[in-house]
Amino acid sequence: xxxxxxxxxxxxxxxxxxxxxxxxxxxxxxxxxxxxxxxxKESDAKASEKAGELNKDTVxxxxxxRTNGAQAALDAAQKYAQQGYEFAxxxxxxxxxxxxxxLVGPAVIHAGExxxxxxxxxxxxxxxxxxxxxxxxxxTVEKKPDAQQSEPGTPENIPAKITALKEEQKENEKKLEDKxxxxxxxxxxxERQTQIDEELNKLNPPKTHGEKFTRDLNSxxxxxxxxxxxxxxxxxxKVMALISxxxxxxxxxxxxxxxxxxxxxxxxxxxxxxxxxxSAKLKANEKKMDGTVKDEKVNLQEIKDQNKKEREANTKxxxxxxxxxxxxxxxxxxLIDRKAELEKNLTSxxxxxxxxxxxxxxxxxxxxxxxxxxxxLTTERDALLEKNKKLDEEDTVINKRFGIEDDKKLEEDKxxxxxxxxxxxxxxxxxxxxxxxxxxxxxxAATLLPGTTVTAGKGAxxxxxxNGVTLIAVPQPDGKWAxxxxxxxxxxxxxxxxxxxxxxxxxxxxxxxxxxxxxKEAREKKLF
Amino acid sequence: MEPLIFPTGQEVYDALMNSIEPELLSANLDxxxxxxxxxxxxxxxxxxxxxxxxxxxxxxxxxxxxxxLNETVxxxxxxxxxxxxxxxxxxxxxxxxxLEQDIATIQTPSPAA
Numbered sequence: 154x155x156x157x158x159x160x161x162x163x164x165x166x167x168x169x170x171x172x173x174x175x176x177x178x179x180x181x182x183x184x185x186x187x188x189x190x191x192x193x194k195e196s197d198a199k200a201s202e203k204a205g206e207l208n209k210d211t212v213x214x215x216x217x218x219r220t221n222g223a224q225a226a227l228d229a230a231q232k233y234a235q236q237g238y239e240f241a242x243x244x245x246x247x248x249x250x251x252x253x254x255x256l257v258g259p260a261v262i263h264a265g266e267x268x269x270x271x272x273x274x275x276x277x278x279x280x281x282x283x284x285x286x287x288x289x290x291x292x293t294v295e296k297k298p299d300a301q302q303s304e305p306g307t308p309e310n311i312p313a314k315i316t317a318l319k320e321e322q323k324e325n326e327k328k329l330e331d332k333x334x335x336x337x338x339x340x341x342x343x344e345r346q347t348q349i350d351e352e353l354n355k356l357n358p359p360k361t362h363g364e365k366f367t368r369d370l371n372s373x374x375x376x377x378x379x380x381x382x383x384x385x386x387x388x389x390x391k392v393m394a395l396i397s398x399x400x401x402x403x404x405x406x407x408x409x410x411x412x413x414x415x416x417x418x419x420x421x422x423x424x425x426x427x428x429x430x431x432s433a434k435l436k437a438n439e440k441k442m443d444g445t446v447k448d449e450k451v452n453l454q455e456i457k458d459q460n461k462k463e464r465e466a467n468t469k470x471x472x473x474x475x476x477x478x479x480x481x482x483x484x485x486x487x488l489i490d491r492k493a494e495l496e497k498n499l500t501s502x503x504x505x506x507x508x509x510x511x512x513x514x515x516x517x518x519x520x521x522x523x524x525x526x527x528x529x530l531t532t533e534r535d536a537l538l539e540k541n542k543k544l545d546e547e548d549t550v551i552n553k554r555f556g557i558e559d560d561k562k563l564e565e566d567k568x569x570x571x572x573x574x575x576x577x578x579x580x581x582x583x584x585x586x587x588x589x590x591x592x593x594x595x596x597x598a599a600t601l602l603p604g605t606t607v608t609a610g611k612g613a614x615x616x617x618x619x620n621g622v623t624l625i626a627v628p629q630p631d632g633k634w635a636x637x638x639x640x641x642x643x644x645x646x647x648x649x650x651x652x653x654x655x656x657x658x659x660x661x662x663x664x665x666x667x668x669x670x671x672x673k674e675a676r677e678k679k680l681f
Numbered sequence: 682m683e684p685l686i687f688p689t690g691q692e693v694y695d696a697l698m699n700s701i702e703p704e705l706l707s708a709n710l711d712x713x714x715x716x717x718x719x720x721x722x723x724x725x726x727x728x729x730x731x732x733x734x735x736x737x738x739x740x741x742x743x744x745x746x747x748x749x750l751n752e753t754v755x756x757x758x759x760x761x762x763x764x765x766x767x768x769x770x771x772x773x774x775x776x777x778x779x780l781e782q783d784i785a786t787i788q789t790p791s792p793a794a
Contacts (some may be wrong), residue, residue, distance in 0.1 A: 207729040213710045215736055216694065219743065220707065224690025226747050230754045237758030393779065466684045 315356050322349045329379040343376060370395050427546035429457070435549070453551045460544040467544075474534040488524065492517045523669040553606035583630050587613040590628040594675065601671035605664075619664050626668060634672060636665060697742045702735035 207215070282395030325342050328334060334342075350372045359365035373395055377388035434456050492514055499510050591613040598617075605619040615626045626636040688696070695706050704713065716726065 207733055209713050212705070212713060212732055213727070216698075216707060219736070219739060220690045220694040222690070223693040223743065226750065227687050227693065230750050234754045234757050237754075238761045240762075303772060318757060393776070396779075447697050 218267065260356045285400050288497050314425075315353060318349050318353055318356075320344060322353075325349075326375070331425055339379070343379065345374070346375070427550045430543065431547045431550050453554060457548055460548055464544050467541050471534045471537045471541075474537075476642055477527050478534070481524040483519055485524040485528070489522050490519075578591070584613070587628045587630060592617050594672075595629070597675060598671075602667060602677055605667070617664065617668065619667075624664055634668065636668065693743075693746070694739075697746065698735070698739055699739045701742065702732065705732060705735055753776075 324383070325346050329339065329342055329346075354365075354368065359368055370392070373388060373391045377392050380388040417659070435452055438452055438456060444474060495510050499507065499514075502510055534573050591609065594601070594615055595607050595609055598605070602617065603618075605617050607618075608616045610625060612614045613627050615628075617624045624636050626634050628634050691707050695708075698705050701710075714725075717728065765785070
């Protein structure tokens with residue numbers, strides 16, 4: 154933000170207070186380079202003022218003295234501000250960079266070396282893809298990137314000049330490794346190394362982008378390892394730029410090839426049947442859940458829930474559309490009647506009325522067109538209803554897999570599994586075992602569940618409260634714990650997984666997770 | 682962090698004097714008596730006494746403004762340092778972040794590759 158240091162109206166209020174309420178509060182202007190001359194002029198002017206001898210000339214002198222005083226104060230302030238600004242820019246940031254460079258330098262070299270070899274793999278992989286697609290000429294594909302190309306004397310047919318340059322480069326390399334090398338000589342050698350790289354590139358140009366990249370990176374890494382002071386930072390920036398280029402390239406390859414492969418996998422196979430659609434949804438769902446849901450039953454239930462939500466939304470939308478369509482149809486009928494009436498009037502109308510009626514008819518025709526657009530929503534609504542039909546078909550397939558007829562039976566099918574253990578058919582021994590487990594848990598609750606209030610409930614129930622959230626947990630004969638949260642949802646709890654009956658994502662409830670962790674710890678310590 | 686813009690000494694003088702005695706604005710100094718060609722000697726003396734009082738008021742106003750100016754400049758310097766430090770820190774963090782990301786995503790090629 155640019156701020157102009159200028160006396161404003163707001164300042165006048167301050168001035169007013171100083172002048173009329175507390176005249177003694179004002180202090181003399183700050184000292185400056187022109188202090189002496191300013192003070193002299195001011196004292197002369199003040200002497201005249203006090204003596205009542207002011208005239209046109211002395212007034213002018215007094216005013217000029219004050220103007221000069223203001224200018225001197227401004228100059229001093231500006232110099233002080235500018236000094237601060239320059240100092241901050243020059244010293245604060247470079248000081249930080251000096252600390253940063255030696256820290257990141259070695260890490261970059263290491264990363265660069267790894268990337269150099271990694272880039273080879275990426276390029277080779279890319280070449281394989283190209284070969285498979287037969288979209289690139291063999292000439293481009295055949296040449297493998299040679300990360301070691303800067304090393305001397307590998308292929309037999311390397312021209313003598315290249316060998317000589319590489320020899321020179323190697324010797325320079327050794328010289329640069331000498332830490333006592335004077336900076337000027339170091340700089341000259343660095344420049345020569347860069348020149349040699351360029352000459353080598355001309356004599357033996359890289360055949361692929363990958364090869365060029367590898368050479369550039371090797372060169373930059375060498376430069377970084379030998380550079381000192383600010384040159385090191387410049388070399389570091391160069392390496393970082395090359396690394397960014399590499400990752401941008403890798404990302405492009407991923408975008409270009411990986412999605413296509415995935416698409417092939419995800420593409421629906423066979424005709425558009427409920428079974429095929431469901432199969433595709435199952436795959437997509439597992440992928441979305443990052444493979445955590447392996448149980449088909451849970452997965453199918455999730456799909457049913459999604460279908461239900463989609464169906465409800467579709468139904469709501471189609472209902473809304475139906476209302477709008479019906480309204481539009483009625484409106485259209487009214488408009489058509491009105492139009493007919495106006496057309497009838499037109500025949501008997503006087504000349505001046507004709508234009509008015511025609512205008513009205515024009516408006517009505519436009520309104521009818523609008524209503525027609527609404528009526529055209531019928532197609533969209535029918536599509537939604539058709540979609541619902543397909544969702545119903547999928548649900549039927551899911552129900553068949555569960556071996557049931559409808560949702561109610563599915564619920565009944567699930568609930569007994571989770572509540573079976575609390576049925577009165579339980580033996581007294583089983584009940585005692587569960588009750589003992591609950592008591593043990595409560596006895597160790599302070600250690601196992603710090604920050605919660607754990608009390609005994611009816612029978613084997615353990616009531617756990619935390620931040621206003623209450624869970625009723627009940628140990629099961631198989632070692633798992635069942636729990637019911639405040640909203641009445643049921644949960645199965647064990648050491649590593651917390652599954653809500655309605656198929657909600659595992660591990661979602663923090664308190665439930667705590668209980669699971671506590672249970673695991675209790676088992677490890679053999680508390681029960 | 683933008684540099685401060687400073688007015689000139691004359692601008693400051695006029696700005697302060699404008700609310701004290703407009704007749705003493707720098708543009709009027711050469712024509713102070715022009716409008717008072719027929720004034721009496723007493724009236725002239727009274728006018729110049731008014732000018733003297735105006736200068737006294739100006740000095741007080743100027744002292745106060747100078748205080749404010751110095752405070753603004755001090756604040757500006759502090760802000761400049763903070764801004765430079767923050768900028769430097771951001772650059773460092775960005776650099777380190779890029780480096781960390783790159784290192785984290787590096788995969789050593791398998792021998793088969």
